[in-house]
Amino acid sequence: MDLVHCRALGPYRGRLLSNPVDLSALAPIIDHAPSNPALFVQALTHGSTGQTPDYQRLEFLGDRVLGMVMADLLYARFPKAAEGQMSAFLNRLVSRESCADIARACNLGALIRLGKQARDDGGAGSTNILGDVVEALIGALYLDGGLASARSFIERHWAERISDIAEAPRHPKSELQEWAAARNRKTPTYTMLGKSGPDHDLRFTVRVEIKGLGAAEATGTSKQEAETHAARQFLAEHNT
Structure with a gap:
């Protein structure tokens, strides 16, 4: 300087x-x-x-x-x-x-x-x-x-x-919600399971569940990111 x-x-x-x-x-x-x-x-x-x-x-x-x-x-x-x-x-x-x-x-x-x-x-x-x-x-x-x-x-x-x-793929959480609705199920529920790591680099673990259809867990650097990863994981496991 x-x-x-x-x-x-x-x-x-x-x-x-x-x-x-x-x-x-x-x-x-x-x-x-x-x-x-x-x-x-x-x-x-x-x-x-x-x-x-x-x-x-x-x-x-x-x-x-x-x-x-x-x-x-x-x-x-x-x-x-x-x-x-x-x-x-x-x-x-x-x-x-x-x-x-x-x-x-x-x-x-x-x-x-x-x-x-x-x-x-x-x-x-x-x-x-x-x-x-x-x-x-x-x-x-x-x-x-x-x-x-x-x-x-x-x-x-x-x-x-x-x-x-506008050309980007739909957000995984929106896609999962539509997936559940198409099967006459309620909106997916997201539950925070915990967080770990130092304050400047926390990791959040979230579980998403659609009652009667299954669940998935994922980790991210924020609650929002963890929810997104969990929704994507659920779709990968159940949308085949």
Whole structure:
């Protein structure tokens, strides 16, 4: 990081000199010149560093901004789509897994500030952390450059996903629900069996059951991902 950035960060200067963030490497990812670089350092700082502020508050804000912008983009892009279809598209596009895929495509993991243990445990590749950091960056862009800057980031990084979403296969949970209905059965039930692993890389185990037809279990990095895997597993085992 250059001296200008260090001066601009004010109270964060000492912390960054001992654990620097390369904002020049972030520049092509966000396509934005920060007026308040500290926001972007915060967006890349995980709680395991013990340094405050970390990215959690920005992640909270960015999650809401992403949802609002994505809803607007989908509303304009699919004028004939029903509410249910747009909701399904939205849930897929703003999921933690989708955000983490964006982070991986940008090699964002290399820029995240992690405590030694979290980094040794593979935190830089964690779906949870990568997804959170992308949302935190959206929050930082919103605060630093307004909605236009946040929207530009979202449009650029999600453009291909939005274009492909209508042709994408149905979500496994939706497909399983339709499968059950076609057999005159009630909606599948999902039960959380437990979670394991360190806080920054939790694993959730879920069981899905359709009464009288069977059940399946699966694990994922979030409850939603585990449910998706369980639905896919059920279909693989029972839809042959």
